[in-house]
Amino acid sequence: MASFEKRGKTWRYVISYKDDLGQNKRIQKGGFNTKREAQMHANDLEYNLKRGYDISNDVIFVEYFKQWYEINKKPHVSYSTLKRYISAYNYLKEYFNNKRIKDIKQSDYQ
Structure with a gap:
């Protein structure tokens, strides 16, 4: 589940999840002009996470x-x-x- 917060004039999201090894992971990204933009981006990542994709950028x-x-x-x-x-x-x-x-x-x- 993603959480959203306003930082100055921009929005960011934070997604917390457990990886395949059971370790807690966090992905965050900011710089969105509106909360809606942050929500759309976070929803895409959560959808991919539920389908079994590794959503970190540390993937080959x-x-x-x-x-x-x-x-x-x-x-x-x-x-x-x-x-x-x-x-x-x-x-x-x-x-x-x-x-x-x-x-x-x-x-x-x-």
């Missing part, structure tokens, strides 16, 4: 992509479409190696 990008297509796409797409996702995964793995999401810059994927 290609593993996140693989997890995403296996959970969201694999059960619902044809075999040929699935082959495209696997091909994309292999290209991403070759290009990004073991780069973490937090270390990827816009210029890397442009």
